[in-house]
Amino acid sequence: MTTALMLATNIQEMMADLSFSDPVTANGVFGPEPGETLATYNDLDDFDMQTFDPPINASRSAIPELGQYSQLISLMPVYPYMPSANTNEASHDQTLSLSASVAPRRNTW
Numbered sequence: 657m658t659t660a661l662m663l664a665t666n667i668q669e670m671m672a673d674l675s676f677s678d679p680v681t682a683n684g685v686f687g688p689e690p691g692e693t694l695a696t697y698n699d700l701d702d703f704d705m706q707t708f709d710p711p712i713n714a715s716r717s718a719i720p721e722l723g724q725y726s727q728l729i730s731l732m733p734v735y736p737y738m739p740s741a742n743t744n745e746a747s748h749d750q751t752l753s754l755s756a757s758v759a760p761r762r763n764t765w
């Protein structure tokens with residue numbers, strides 16, 4: 657397994673059991689709700705536009721040994737049967753799915 661694939665898999669495993677809506681505020685903000693941190697992110701969209709540098713493992717712990725890499729997470733709410741039809745994050749109330757991309761990248765010094 658390449659390092660990049662492993663870093664993407666870490667994110668996938670970390671997010672696998674999270675709900676689509678915040679369990680406290682239901683449909684709160686698209687992104688982390690006020691006061692939330694990496695340790696308390698509790699729904700999928702909390703991770704939108706987060707960059708982890710150094711990267712993290714599936715338990716949300718930093719991996720300083722791989723400090724030459726970082727992980728960028730981008731989420732977009734999508735319609736289940738038309739995943740490319742939505743381009744507006746604000747319309748997440750009508751959608752049931754999320755498209756996630758993880759971009760492990762090698763930092764340049």
Ligand SMILES: [Ca+2]
Nearest residue numbers: 678698699702
């Ligand atoms: Ca949340």
Ligand SMILES: [Ca+2]
Nearest residue numbers: 685687701702
């Ligand atoms: Ca949220």
